Amino acid sequence: MLEAAAASSTRAGALPLPRSFYGRNALRLARALLGKVLVHRVGGRTSAGRIVETEAYRGPLDQAAHTANGRRTERNEVMWGPPGHAYVYFVYGMHWCLNVVAAKEGQPEAVLLRALEPIDGLPLIAERRAGNRKTPVADARLLSGPACLCRGMGVDGSLNGADLTMGRMVILDAPPVPAHRIQRVPRVGVDYAGEDAVLPWRLFVDDSPSVSRRA
DNA sequence: AGGAAGATCCGCT
DNA sequence: GCGGATCTTCCTG
Numbered sequence: 382m383l384e385a386a387a388a389s390s391t392r393a394g395a396l397p398l399p400r401s402f403y404g405r406n407a408l409r410l411a412r413a414l415l416g417k418v419l420v421h422r423v424g425g426r427t428s429a430g431r432i433v434e435t436e437a438y439r440g441p442l443d444q445a446a447h448t449a450n451g452r453r454t455e456r457n458e459v460m461w462g463p464p465g466h467a468y469v470y471f472v473y474g475m476h477w478c479l480n481v482v483a484a485k486e487g488q489p490e491a492v493l494l495r496a497l498e499p500i501d502g503l504p505l506i507a508e509r510r511a512g513n514r515k516t517p518v519a520d521a522r523l524l525s526g527p528a529c530l531c532r533g534m535g536v537d538g539s540l541n542g543a544d545l546t547m548g549r550m551v552i553l554d555a556p557p558v559p560a561h562r563i564q565r566v567p568r569v570g571v572d573y574a575g576e577d578a579v580l581p582w583r584l585f586v587d588d589s590p591s592v593s594r595r596a
Numbered sequence: 597a598g599g600a601a602g603a604t605c606c607g608c609t
Numbered sequence: 610g611c612g613g614a615t616c617t618t619c620c621t622g
Contacts, residue, residue, distance in 0.1 A: 436603070438603075445603070446603090447603080452619090454618075454619075455618090456617085456618060456619090470603085470617090470618090471616075471617060471618090472602060472603070472604065472616095472617085473601095473602060473604050473605080473614085473615070473616080473617095474602090474614070474615030474616035474617070475604080475605080475614065475615055475616075476604050476605070478603060478604085480603085493603055495603090514605095514606075515606085515607080516606090516607085526604070526605070527603070527604075528604050528605065529604090529605075532605095568603070569603070569604090570602080570603050570604075571603060573601085573602085574603095
């Protein structure tokens with residue numbers, strides 16, 4: 382399974398998704414991003430993974446979003462800009478999280494990338510993840526969880542605002558995931574969001590071994 | 597100026 | 610299942 386994904390991702394002709402791909406609401410983008418491939422090149426080394434878990438955060442009307450009620454701050458400024466850029470923020474004093482800005486400029490929506498299936502640069506990913514662990518992790522779980530994903534892919538605050546349609550970190554097109562393989566459940570860790578906490582805006586590929594917090 | 601809470605992970609029980 | 614690690618961001622006074 383992982384081998385098959387790797388073969389397709391490294392195939393010549395896989396192009397970065399154009400900006401127009403991102404110009405839709407965050408829920409639709411969260412769905413469309415499943416199966417696509419995040420690639421990060423740094424210092425001549427490449428790591429890549431297939432997106433298998435996402436969460437949609439829908440701007441002013443979503444109490445779970447950083448931009449709830451139209452809140453605009455220095456931290457979430459990127460969410461207000463054009464789609465197709467990375468919104469990277471720091472949480473819990475130790476972790477980074479990577480989002481993809483959705484919708485159109487002035488409409489602050491984003492998709493949190495929660496898990497990838499590692500498909501290229503396994504040694505590099507394992508090396509990055511080893512730093513804060515005592516016990517080894519199975520390959521399929523190296524990028525399982527939003528903070529694990531950032532750690533393993535080498536994503537930090539320096540990538541906040543990065544253009545994902547070009548540059549050192551991009552998202553490549555890849556075959557879509559069939560609808561019958563996608564599950565929709567409530568988002569993780571948003572109990573503070575009242576009624577919005579139960580919206581089924583966490584999407585994942587149900588047969589992927591890399592999904593975080595499987596029931 | 598101060599404090600509370602957070603879109604989490606890890607290791608131990 | 611639970612709590613500790615660790616610090617930025619934002620809101621309050």
